Amino acid sequence: MNNAAQSPVDPTPTNWQGEAMQKRIKKRYASERRFKAIGLCAIVLSASFLAFLLIVMVGNGFKGFTQTELPLEVDFPALTGSAKASQYEGANAEANINSLGMQNIIGAAIDIEYGNDGSRLFSAGAWQIAKAAVLENPKLVEQKTILYLPVESEIDVAYKGDGSDGAEKIITQFGNKLSTGFNWNFLGNSDATDPMQVGIWGALKGSLITMFITLLLAFPVGVLAALYLEEYAPKNRYTDLIEVSINNLAAVPSIIFGLLGLAVFLNVFGLPRSAALVGGLTLALMTMPVIVISGRNAIKAVPPSIREAALGIGASPMQVVFHHVLPLALPGILTGTIIGMARALGETAPLLMIGMRAFIATPPNGVTDPATVLPVQIFLWSDEVNRGFVEKTSAAIIVLLLFLLTMNAVAIYLRNRFETRW
Amino acid sequence: ACQDQASGGQGGTRSEIRIVGSSTVFPFAKAVAEQFAGSGNTSPILESTGTGGGMKLFCAGVGADTPDIANASRRMKASEFEDCKKNGVTDIVEIQIGIDGIAIAQANDGIKFALTPKQVYEAIAEKPYGKKNETKKWSDVDSSLPDIAISVYGPPSTSGTRDALTELIMEVGCKTDAATKALKDSNEDEYKAICHDVRADGAYIDAGENDNLIVQKLKANPNSVGIFGYSFLEENTDSVRGIAVSGVEPTYDAIASGSYPGARPLYIYMKKQHVGVIPGLANYVTEFVNAGGKDGYLVKAGLIASPDDMRAKMTEAAKSQPTLTGSELK
Amino acid sequence: MTDVEHSKISAGEGSPKMTTRNVDVFYGDKQAIKDVSIDVNMENVTAFIGPSGCGKSTFLRCLNRMNDTIPIARVTGEITLDGNDIYAANMDVVQLRARVGMVFQKPNPFPKSIYDNIAYGPRIHGLATGKEELDEIVENSLQRAGLWGEVKDRLLDSGTALSGGQQQRLCIARAIAVDPEVILMDEPCSALDPIATAKIEELIHEIRGKYAIVIVTHNMQQAARVSQRTAFFHLGELIEYGVTSDIFTNPRQEKTRDYITGRYG
Amino acid sequence: MTDVEHSKISAGEGSPKMTTRNVDVFYGDKQAIKDVSIDVNMENVTAFIGPSGCGKSTFLRCLNRMNDTIPIARVTGEITLDGNDIYAANMDVVQLRARVGMVFQKPNPFPKSIYDNIAYGPRIHGLATGKEELDEIVENSLQRAGLWGEVKDRLLDSGTALSGGQQQRLCIARAIAVDPEVILMDEPCSALDPIATAKIEELIHEIRGKYAIVIVTHNMQQAARVSQRTAFFHLGELIEYGVTSDIFTNPRQEKTRDYITGRYG
Amino acid sequence: MTGSALFFLIIGLGGIAWIFGRAKARRFAVVKSDRSAIHSRPNYHGWYVALWAIAPALVFLTVWNFTSPSLITDAALSSPAAEQLPKDSFARGSILAEARAIANGNQVKAFNPLSQSMVEPYRAATSYYRTIGGIAAALLVFAFGVFAWLRVKPEMRARTKVERVTMMVLLFASLIAIVTTVGIFLSLIFESARFFSMVSPIEFLFGTEWNPKAVAGPRGQSGFGAIPLFWGTVFIGAIIAMIVAIPLGLMSAIYLTQYAHSSFRAWMKPILEVLAGVPTVVYGYFAALTVAPALRDFAVSIGISSASSESALAAGVVMGIMIIPFVSSMADDSIAAVPSAMRDGSLAMGATKSETIKKVLIPAALPGVVGGVLLAVSRAIGETMIVVMAAGLAANMTANPFQSVTTVTTQIVQLLTGDQEFDSPKTLAAFALGLVLFIVTLLLNLIALRVVKKYREAYE
Ligand SMILES: Nc1ncnc2c1ncn2[C@@H]1O[C@H](COP(=O)(O)OP(=O)(O)OP(=O)(O)O)[C@@H](O)[C@H]1O
Ligand SMILES: Nc1ncnc2c1ncn2[C@@H]1O[C@H](COP(=O)(O)OP(=O)(O)OP(=O)(O)O)[C@@H](O)[C@H]1O
Ligand SMILES: [Mg+2]
Ligand SMILES: [Mg+2]
């Protein structure tokens, strides 16, 4: 077999310096560089998608935190027939103010200063600002004051640089009087028809209540189930079934959980529609498998030698778990929980199924109150035609992303801080 | 005592008004609700479910877990009234809050054209005059129409706007064919199938109970046509414009005067049995009626005020709360 | 039982603290220990030697039922502690393990402070009624384990921050702290350097008066140095058990001789 | 350089194919190879022996720059192939590795067919101009690796389906297929049974005429059997390098003697 | 005593029981220093007594919470004030509820004047029954507590018993997963069965016309052919999204694991992960607001006049972006699982890095990558918000990515928001679609997990 005649390789040792070979190698290196560049491009492209998305959202949304205002001189004594400040203090302040007819007062003040057409300039809910101002400082009703009230949405949009012709005209007319102020309404109000009046507080509160319920249910159940499966479960058909169920639940599309919530919580149990309670329950079912899986991984990462050590000095299996395994696995469990909660916080589809998309103008005060949540609010606003909603939607997205990124950052921090390798 | 347990002795009451129903009335109801909440009342809970869906919920019974008010973009049907009665909802107050027209609209930057009920019918019916609908482009319907694909975003079958569309436009178009018209007496089912059924091959797109969505889709697809309540047209004149039907543009005056073919009244239905139980229910209805006046804020939002005599009647009705007998419905 | 076999069971005098009779251990279908009978005496160090995989660890873990933690492991035969069958239904495993302490091959301190490492056992068993008493137990155990001097100023440092040899002594101190009667050690020095090993051997030497100690080792020199009795295992069987000096100088079985002289293993 | 040291570099006659001078290798701050200078000759088998962790593999991997794949590894000193510095900037690593082939401790055939395993190298280097030529190279390499007879009917089976010894021979055939000048083998038999080992040794014996072969081994008998020259490493240093028979019968250094006689390691 | 007060009372009494149990155990613990004589630590005896004391009382509390309100209402109704109540049940119920709220201090002012008159009877009845409830609960706690306390003996295996209870709690927690799965399955099956009693499954699964109608009219049910939906789902989720996600995800993973400097990797990996953390509603908004119009303008400018703003492409591309980190982390894992010996073997042959990756690593990691892609597909087809906001509603069967298609999830949302009549096939169709989606994603997952597991085992 060492017969040279039959081997083409033997007689002529490879000429590595030959021209053909050198060319070939050049080509191979070129392809190497190309491949590497493609890889880099893929990453840069993926990252720039993210950057682009964030820039678009922040670019649009940042305007949502400001509003355009016009000054309005209100001569309260004249318009109210000299109301007394003392009426608007204390327990009955709210009721008394309502009876004052603030809407008419402001309407009249607008007519005086800006003519009969003036009310077109102001946001329909502008008078509520005045009401709030008086509630805060009842002395106002005894004097002449200048209030800065939000303008009508079209004008607001136009003043921020993207308006229709009609609105532009008004802007040139009142340009010197218009000013920009921080939109406190946006942080304090709930849903509304007028984009100048909308706020995220209602949705945010709904989100917080929903998340609270989710956490309350999913965390203990998830952790206990993880403990059972990892530490105690005998290996048999039933525990396999549990295991398969959990793995599959983690992969079930979220909308299916919405169908479950609708069919079971609403139709069978008759829980109230649109309530944070049902939302929390539904999301808890969705989050629990995530917590179980991450919990099991964290528990698995606790070295068996620790368990042996504890068992070896006479700790009972329960003591081993609660004294050693659980504390050591806790950072990992918490990381998984935060990630699961972040997912739940951003979830929309299942909540649509259980009616958390109603128009709700006041923040919820309890778990059974009708509520909506941030992502659903974003979804609802995104459907609005009024251009004023574009910036509000993006602004709400910024708030949501801030929450989510904070949660993720905490999770990453926890993971790095407590990442112990034994 | 048992009865008290069963019927809400424990279920109890609620402090906020619950409203369901028409997506056409929804924005008006929203505005009224906001106003209502702003003057010191608990904010009502509103859900836009479409007229038919709203009626279902409304008629499900009396009690805290059923809505107090159903908005409707058409009158309650006798069958729905029966359904209500069956479930114990016997005292229903009907209030006409104003008028709306179903607007056929397109984006401002689309190719401008006008339509007749006949053309609309032939373009979107499942079986125009009994034959399968083969049209793909508007020009297939009528050569005078532009050469663009038929793509109509419209309301779903549960919606009042859809009922208005079939009754006020499609049926009118359908009846232009004598043979089909004759069918009405001989074979009502067949007649309904021919005149009311909307095509399902993608040319007519059921956009759900969300008229805003249709406006958005029109903005994005200038070659599409949308069908929705006039108020949405009025609110979005910077992006969409109405298509003249039979030569009449959908304008306030045309609809108010009845010269526009697609005009129809809007209603709200209130459970009288809930008055005095749900705080503020009657006040809300009064507010609604007042807001629908010629200079009320609903008109600014695109509602067309009812004629004065009807308004007077409704102001009275909000006060005295007469209940429906069922005989006035069909 | 033949004569030869019988002679294996009890090596030398002294009261048997633990006895085992005809112990078989199975992992699933595989038999890891075959019919082993041995007595372990107080105030003695018993060494288990034998080639890798012969079942030394398996047998050792029978003595405090640590095998219970392996689902597929099954133990038959009789094992007694002070005459009570430790596999009897009414035997409480937790208590058994407190009485029969264990030290593992790889030092495994808890990731807690040195103090808490030692105090853990006394705490769960309620051996101390107050802080002072606990302090005393901790100091005592550390002293006996020869670690007190090295750690007395850093009792609140983590146990895992110690060196390997210190960690192993910490583990021994931890075992001592619950005041066991028997201490099982599974190759306690195999992860340690020679100096640390010497310290541990010295420690075993010092504490053996109070406990029955059983030690598994690969290192025959170590067995010869620390133990009074030696058992030689081979393929799950107990080949020979006797006084250490006899085993090393004058083994009765050929296999033992072969192993000791390095013929195989 | 002292005399003794110099004598270490080149063991015996023959033209040096590769030379190394004062090679140091660092992993991060840790020095794994200290000032090693060695010549490797054609048509010779050079064996590297030494206790575990002494740096044999590290040094071997310097010879075809496989250390480049470890980010923290840093090599200084001079290593030449046919007189060209292989760490020079203009040295092409891809070519170098084709010329200096390597066989690893654990057989690592690609999860491809036997044919594709062998053809892999010739394909990427463009050594065959057509299908027939490639077939020929494959057959040739397998024949030289003594595997042809066993696999000629199943060339399309996966390489991972072979037995361990066959896999290792496949890896050798794969290395041969690119027609290298030097073949490095890092404990090629340590994962194999004695029969497979014998086959590999026989194979080395057969092919050594064409290549310079360097083999790392733990097994001193193997070094004695297959190599003509042996280098003994200890703690990263080259203790002794010379003709194999001299090293084994008459080592100059005490450490070498101790190692060879099994005093430690 | 209100329910929550009663709850805290019971817990408080349980605490006392704990102390007593523990104290008793301590006494003999001190006396008998012989360890083998006392089985469990005093703490466990405490827990034993406390559990006995609390558990039956809590069961009682649960039952009482359901029964006592009706007892109270009955009592209140038997008072003379109740005679003025209207007969109408809702008004009546509402007045009672209000009276109850005022009596309980949850409400200050009566909206209905009649309520005020009922407050006093309510208050009386409430305090009467609360007293009864409180006493009963306390008695229960006491009785069972004493029973358990008497059983505290040195040899009593309190620890074992307490641990058994704990174990049952753990087992119960893990059963919830099964209950949920069964719940999902049953609710889908149940509603789907109703649907299929109205619409033939054959028509549903193989029909090509999707135009669901609400009323089951005499004209029969047509318009429930879901093939266009399935096609749209596959087109967007499994084709377009994957065309975006697979190359980008795979190449990102390759670059990060094989080429990138470790510090670059440390930064880039979390950044890519953020892509996965952005809520889907945000992607949907981004797709609808930015991507879709841009793609439409582009399509029109190259002469595709039929381009729709809710194109399959817009939804698919954005979904693909969302999936990138998913694919890349799966690919990352699979490549990392290839033994480095493989890589070394190839490099030692003189292969360049890219040749090694393309010819050795990727083929070796292929099963893992494929499994990962299957998981990604299952995620993509179950994704809802992006398609709801950016994909169309028109059930087209087109392969033109610039036209609009609709998906299963879009239609589920469409069918179930707004009006819901659970006797109409239109509403129930959503559940049938959900069932299909559930089964398909389940199968995909099972297959993918199996593939990945097999692959992992191959290299272990
Ligand atoms: N958990 C287990 N499951 C199955 N078989 C096991 C298990 N533990 C040990 N074995 C088997 O039982 C036999 C005895 O193992 P054991 O660990 O007792 O040996 P050993 O003498 O301690 O060895 P070493 O000196 O290596 O520690 C071996 O064949 C081993 O493979
Ligand atoms: N990738 C690496 N990173 C850091 N240190 C390493 C690395 N590889 C080897 N070392 C260290 O370098 C020294 C030499 O290792 P090397 O693998 O070369 O020894 P060896 O003689 O081949 O040992 P063996 O006979 O066990 O293969 C050892 O101390 C080892 O711990
Ligand atoms: Mg062992
Ligand atoms: Mg989603």
Ligand SMILES: O=P([O-])([O-])[O-]
């Ligand atoms: O929502 P509708 O008004 O069309 O019923």
